[in-house]
Amino acid sequence: MELTRRSTQRAQVIFVLLGLLGSLLRGAESFDYTAINCRKHTASLKDFGGVGDGKTSNTKAFRSAIASLSKFQNDGGSQLFVPPGRWLTGSFNLTSHFTLYLHKDAVILASQVRYITPLTYFQY
Numbered sequence: 001m002e003l004t005r006r007s008t009q010r011a012q013v014i015f016v017l018l019g020l021l022g023s024l025l026r027g028a029e030s031f032d033y034t035a036i037n038c039r040k041h042t043a044s045l046k047d048f049g050g051v052g053d054g055k056t057s058n059t060k061a062f063r064s065a066i067a068s069l070s071k072f073q074n075d076g077g078s079q080l081f082v083p084p085g086r087w088l089t090g091s092f093n094l095t096s097h098f099t100l101y102l103h104k105d106a107v108i109l110a111s112q113v114r115y116i117t118p119l120t121y122f123q124y
Helices: 002-025 059-072
Strands: 041-044 053-057 078-082 085-089 098-102 106-110
Touching (some): 059 085
Parallel strands (some): 041 078
């Protein structure tokens, strides 16, 4: 079940990235995304402490926002709005019935730090 969910999420991310790449290759500088109100519940990354300065890690903000908004997957879904800025982050997982909407001037930067959050060790 978990493998299927991850595969689906990866496919969705790849689909979105390919769509954006296609738009860029066609010279779509005025790309207009009309789905800003496509979900019943919406929040901004700033609501979860996000800082778009290109230096501050936003991993915790992305993870908290997605965890909070995932509660609405059976109630019309949810959308996380990423406002203009440069958003440094480590990895995070997306969820079903969730839209990650980036403003046209928002950039997500991948952190070069290998481990952003502490590892959790389990003792058996």
